[in-house]
Amino acid sequence: MTTRPLLLTGGHLLDPSIGLDGTGDLLLVDGVVAAVGGSIAGPADAIRVDCSGRHVTPGFIDVHCHLREPGREDVETIATGARAAAAGGFTAVCAMPNTDPVTDNQAAVGFIRAQAAKADASRVYPIGAISVGMNGDRLSEMGEMVAAGAVAVSDDGRPVVSAQLMRTALEYARTFGIPVADHCEEPTLAHGGVMNEGIISARLGLKGIPSESEEIMVIRDILLARRTGGRVHLCHMSTWGSVELIRWGKERGIPVTAEVCPHHLTLTEDRVGQYDTNAKMNPPLRTQRDVDALVAALKDGTIDCVATDHAPHHNDEKNREFADAPNGIVGLETALSVLMTWLVAPGTITLSQLVEKMSCAPARVFGLAGGTLRRGAIADVTVLDAAAAWTVQGSDFRSKGRNSPWLGSTLRGRVDRCIVGGRQVHVRDGLA
Numbered sequence: 359m360t361t362r363p364l365l366l367t368g369g370h371l372l373d374p375s376i377g378l379d380g381t382g383d384l385l386l387v388d389g390v391v392a393a394v395g396g397s398i399a400g401p402a403d404a405i406r407v408d409c410s411g412r413h414v415t416p417g418f419i420d421v422h423c424h425l426r427e428p429g430r431e432d433v434e435t436i437a438t439g440a441r442a443a444a445a446g447g448f449t450a451v452c453a454m455p456n457t458d459p460v461t462d463n464q465a466a467v468g469f470i471r472a473q474a475a476k477a478d479a480s481r482v483y484p485i486g487a488i489s490v491g492m493n494g495d496r497l498s499e500m501g502e503m504v505a506a507g508a509v510a511v512s513d514d515g516r517p518v519v520s521a522q523l524m525r526t527a528l529e530y531a532r533t534f535g536i537p538v539a540d541h542c543e544e545p546t547l548a549h550g551g552v553m554n555e556g557i558i559s560a561r562l563g564l565k566g567i568p569s570e571s572e573e574i575m576v577i578r579d580i581l582l583a584r585r586t587g588g589r590v591h592l593c594h595m596s597t598w599g600s601v602e603l604i605r606w607g608k609e610r611g612i613p614v615t616a617e618v619c620p621h622h623l624t625l626t627e628d629r630v631g632q633y634d635t636n637a638k639m640n641p642p643l644r645t646q647r648d649v650d651a652l653v654a655a656l657k658d659g660t661i662d663c664v665a666t667d668h669a670p671h672h673n674d675e676k677n678r679e680f681a682d683a684p685n686g687i688v689g690l691e692t693a694l695s696v697l698m699t700w701l702v703a704p705g706t707i708t709l710s711q712l713v714e715k716m717s718c719a720p721a722r723v724f725g726l727a728g729g730t731l732r733r734g735a736i737a738d739v740t741v742l743d744a745a746a747a748w749t750v751q752g753s754d755f756r757s758k759g760r761n762s763p764w765l766g767s768t769l770r771g772r773v774d775r776c777i778v779g780g781r782q783v784h785v786r787d788g789l790a
Contacts, residue, residue, distance in 0.1 A: 364387075369414035370413045411745075417740045419721055434758050484508050497526060535725065537723065542593065543571055564681060596648060620689060638680060688757050699770045718730065741776075750768075
């Protein structure tokens with residue numbers, strides 16, 4: 359690691375936040391963008407990196423991941439998660455609070471920040487719990503957590519059943535200027551379900567989760583945001599009906615934002631196949647109609663950004679029978695390539711649009727630094743090779759998790775370098 363100036367030369371600078379799309383140099387000095395575009399001489403002591411044939415973009419930001427520490431360090435730690443994030447081009451990630459103990463107080467937020475600082479990789483922003491212990495009964499110490507560095511609150515993994523508690527959370531969060539990130543699931547409808555409810559769940563003999571279990575909570579939270587003026591951020595959207603409800607809310611100026619995950623943009627319930635537990639998540643993989651609606655919503659802005667919902671699990675846990683296996687997959691190290699393969703390469707969206715959804719928009723939605731190469735901005739940068747093809751091998755992951763539906767798949771596009779605060783925290787193997 360070094361604090362010397364870093365000069366990236368000859369790359370394709372791509373930053374939709376400032377309309378940047380062309381070849382040029384980028385100079386990073388003292389942790390900020392010192393100069394951008396054209397030919398830059400740079401200081402004599404600068405580290406020079408030839409980025410010819412590569413894209414240079416604002417660093418990606420993941421507003422939704424699970425780093426498991428404290429409590430499940432056997433599955434992931436903040437350090438391994440931060441290194442996995444860097445390998446995937448994420449210069450910053452937001453860690454959900456469903457740890458053990460739950461991140462529901464100032465000390466817990468401070469612990470995560472301290473562990474992230476030791477990791478010396480991607481930035482890690484803690485998200486505090488909405489309710490104490492994520493039990494849905496009593497609000498957590500929101501103000502103290504924000505003072506300690508929490509950037510949002512969420513009970514992700516569990517729905518906030520009480521509408522009154524959600525209303526109060528939105529009112530409090532508004533005073534602190536942070537979003538409430540909600541796990542939208544009506545528990546009495548979803549209870550016992552392990553995949554999408556439909557013909558396939560019936561054929562496999564698995565209890566299904568109807569799309570309405572998500573949509574009921576989506577419209578409830580949009581209406582509560584309208585009532586309170588608090589910002590609600592809807593996590594991991596999965597149904598076409600949710601898209602329609604979000605569109606309705608945005609057309610009326612209600613402060614609602616939403617995210618979608620790479621797996622919900624590219625896979626359907628068919629992927630469950632022969633009870634493949636790497637296709638088990640919550641919300642579940644849905645139908646092609648849902649996938650098509652989510653992609654369209656990402657393109658037209660109804661859905662604001664991409665988030666990974668990175669959720670590592672131990673192999674022994676994922677190798678159980680489908681109904682007993684835990685939900686979730688890892689995603690930090692494959693998100694870019696999955697979306698480049700399935701959305702950018704076929705021409706469904708442009709690479710610039712993908713950068714907007716993975717970098718610029720997450721910064722805006724959560725009020726985070728970064729998401730731009732504007733002069734004076736923090737020097738968080740991703741360098742990627744859009745033409746690279748690679749085969750996903752779990753043994754190559756920096757994450758401790760191996761639970762991915764893309765193991766063995768050949769994907770397009772790969773991260774070469776991840777730069778945080780002007781320092782290279784990840785350089786792909788084989789590069790200087």
